[in-house]
Amino acid sequence: MNQTPSAPAKIELSHVTHLYLSTTRAFMAVQDINLRVEEGEFICMVGPSGCGKTTLLSLMAGLELPTAGKVSIDGTPVRGTSRQVGYMLQQDYLFNWRSIEDNVFLGLDIQGIRSRETEQYALHLLDEMELSDVRKASPMQLSGGMRQRVALVRTLACQPDVLLLDEPFSALDYQTKLKLEDLIFSTLRRHKKTAILVTHDLSESIAMGDRIYIFSRNPGRVSSEIAIPPAIRDSLPFDARNQDGFQDLFHRVWKEMEVVSDAAKGN
Numbered sequence: 213m214n215q216t217p218s219a220p221a222k223i224e225l226s227h228v229t230h231l232y233l234s235t236t237r238a239f240m241a242v243q244d245i246n247l248r249v250e251e252g253e254f255i256c257m258v259g260p261s262g263c264g265k266t267t268l269l270s271l272m273a274g275l276e277l278p279t280a281g282k283v284s285i286d287g288t289p290v291r292g293t294s295r296q297v298g299y300m301l302q303q304d305y306l307f308n309w310r311s312i313e314d315n316v317f318l319g320l321d322i323q324g325i326r327s328r329e330t331e332q333y334a335l336h337l338l339d340e341m342e343l344s345d346v347r348k349a350s351p352m353q354l355s356g357g358m359r360q361r362v363a364l365v366r367t368l369a370c371q372p373d374v375l376l377l378d379e380p381f382s383a384l385d386y387q388t389k390l391k392l393e394d395l396i397f398s399t400l401r402r403h404k405k406t407a408i409l410v411t412h413d414l415s416e417s418i419a420m421g422d423r424i425y426i427f428s429r430n431p432g433r434v435s436s437e438i439a440i441p442p443a444i445r446d447s448l449p450f451d452a453r454n455q456d457g458f459q460d461l462f463h464r465v466w467k468e469m470e471v472v473s474d475a476a477k478g479n
């Protein structure tokens with residue numbers, strides 16, 4: 213967020229359209245998407261199912277290349293996956309036959325960056341995420357919330373600048389989810405990461421984001437963009453929900469979601 217407007221954005225999508233091609237059809241998942249994310253920003257993406265949120269994360273991660281338009285990170289076009297971008301999914305993909313720390317070190321092995329120094333950093337992150345006591349345990353012995361924290365440590369251990377989070381809290385019970393939102397929010401702020409969170413939980417998007425992009429579908433397009441005021445933005449997500457203006461914002465996002473959902477049904 214310390215960039216001048218002329219500096220390249222951390223992430224920029226410029227006129228991005230993406231078609232999925234099969235032998236029988238071409239399906240336009242997203243069309244003419246323009247968005248700009250500054251360094252250190254926490255952006256939330258919401259919209260009806262199928263509006264292309266995961267497609268956009270895949271494009272930012274370099275897992276897909278856009279059919280048209282440009283995806284750039286730090287002004288450089290994304291041409292494939294890179295260590296600079298970490299991607300965390302709803303499912304934690306931990307291996308039950310490896311200990312917690314070995315699951316975390318596996319990320320370093322895959323990236324080819326395992327060293328004494330990177331291992332120490334990973335252990336430090338486990339400590340920050342209150343997981344030091346279980347580092348020798350199996351993932352089978354951990355709760356869903358603990359497993360998601362391990363998955364985040366595994367992602368952060370590779371020291372990406374950009375974190376893509378695809379509904380990481382959706383499989384958790386409500387209380388665990390609220391606690392984890394605070395922990396992840398403060399960890400990403402402390403480490404000055406740029407983050408994009410896809411969520412279906414409107415209250416979560418207001419509580420966690422600096423800005424929210426709302427998408428419509430068929431094909432996916434940016435419908436609106438909402439900036440979160442400082443009092444809410446700078447509070448931990450749990451406290452943000454009690455700030456003045458939170459309910460008004462919730463109603464605004466809710467209404468906009470109704471508009472895009474109705475449009476998608478053809479109402």
Ligand SMILES: Nc1ncnc2c1ncn2[C@@H]1O[C@H](COP(=O)(O)OP(=O)(O)OP(=O)(O)O)[C@@H](O)[C@H]1O
Pocket residue numbers: 232233239240241259260261262263264265266267268
């Ligand atoms: N590999 C693929 N091949 C063909 N169509 C796809 C593929 N992946 C996604 N789609 C289609 O593209 C559209 C956008 O999908 P995407 O998963 O990006 O949406 P989403 O907003 O993340 O949905 P949800 O909120 O349900 O996770 C959907 O209509 C989906 O069916």
